Amino acid sequence: MRYEVTLDDRRVRVELGDHGRFTVDDRAVAASVRETVRGRQWSITLAGESHEITVVTHDPLRLDVDGNDVRATVIDERALRANRGAAGTRTGRIELRAPMPGLLKAVHVKEGDHVVADAPLATLEAMKMENELLAPSAGRIAKVRATAGAKVEAGAVLIVIASE
């Protein structure tokens, strides 16, 4: 199976073959791989050098690579093909999602409002702090999916903006 991996702004192609063989950017790599914590941490020795990689979060994928914080994505070849077909169909709609679970203290906009980028859209109280959620880009408020006073989960879509 082939994968396209991004590590921050670097792209790397990885292919997993049979019997634990694999290639990185089409070059066969000799590595010894040890899973030190199941599904969470690997010790990987390459060319006599040992590296420790810890999964900080799975979704989105965030890695600790020898003490460095790295944002990663992994797409397999099937998903790559599927994504190419779907690309471009969802442009123009930007979702404001709750970055963390909390209490929605206020919604400052209503459907049909025009907002500029960074305009305060809602106030979310979490961890004893009030966080102003700002418009990720300019546009018209297409949908308000949450009401003030509601408890919201992380990732919940609160407001949809149609870009103009």
Place this chain on the structure above:
Amino acid sequence: MRAADAAYAIGPAAPRESYLNAARIIEVARRSGATAIHPGYGFLSENADFAQAVAEAGLVFVGPPAAVQRLLGEKTAARRLARVAEVPVAEGTEPLTDVAAARVAAANIGYPVLLKPAGGGGGKGMRMVRKEDELETAWRAATGEATTAFGQPALYIERAIWNARHIEMQILADNTGNVVWLGERDCSVQRRHQKLIEETPGPSVGDGLRQELGAAAVRIARAAKYENAGTVEFLVGGDRHFYFLEVNTRLQVEHPITEMVTGLDLVALQLRIAGGEPLPFAQADVVRSGAAIECRITAEDPRAGFLPASGVIALVREPAGPGVRVDSALYAGMTVPTEYDPLLAKVIAYGRDRIEAIARMRRALEEMRVSGVPTSLAFHRSALFHQDFVTGPTSLAFHRSALFHQDFVTGRYDTGFIEHWDARIAPELSAGATSAAALAAVLATRARGERHTLPPADAPWARAAREDALR
């Protein structure tokens, strides 16, 4: 709870029903047979009504008495007290009635200004307002936060000091009138007015300024008839002028760095003072040696504007070794709650001098691993690692000053540190680390996929269908 001899439930997770429920806490203390309550450094620790209720229940409150808390807890009253004690304060107002009054006051003082809650300190509900059209949003947010944190919405305005360092002075006072100062802490590295790195001695504080700040803190403590441990906070401007900010009438989160350089156990001293004992030493007996740094590891993502995160801790590895202390409540399986502060652990490093403390802190941060939530570790590492300082601090200072306006390692920083810190700087990985990371990324994704019931091939289509249905 793992370290406790005995533990008693005080109610559900919501703070109002547990940690802010004074009656419940006192009732539990009585039932447990305790004779004193130490309020820690959050929630009711600076609540005068709580201190009074504890005393009226016949228990000892470990901290200053209610009258002192009341006097210093109202922040504009504390500013008046500082003026009487001949300690400089920044230009500011009394509590304001509404946003219109705030607009007038801010125009008089001149932007930028700080909106601050009169009911309590610690940075909660505090907002920097750079220009007039930011005032209304800031007022709304600060009022709400002040109400949540201190139970009262009152706000006042203070002039913002540029290029300022946040320097605080630790004091101890017994109930026979002895007051001593133990030394300063530089707490300038803050985000949203919450501290992320603290150190002592302050790299910008010379002996002269230290003596002045110590004397000013003692004058304020005497004027307030202070008792127990406390912290007097100052802003020190680029011109070395200092201004009184507030008194924290409790133990501070960052107290361990003072313990490291003085060899004193502040909590033990708090208990002795609360028990009526006089201070066992005088000002001349206080000896500071070496340097100490604290990094507050929080459940916040430094690469997403320090947004708080919640989740379940999957893996923890805490650092150890000479000069390294970790005060933490972390364990694998722990749920990071959304109800409280995002503080996960305090990593403290001590050295004979600042260079050794930094070297030990670097090692500690490299050793530490937390999996399950994004943490501030990435920020702390980059702040302490920016540059190889093996070549020595002098040449380092030279190189750094040319490249960066703000830098922790050289000690050139003020309260604008995090604004200058560039979260976009991606770490440079070696070719080997890149290959290993790419492979681990694939293995992690596959390991996760195997635990899901949906076959991975269906997932994009299922997602697309759901999105269509929502449209």
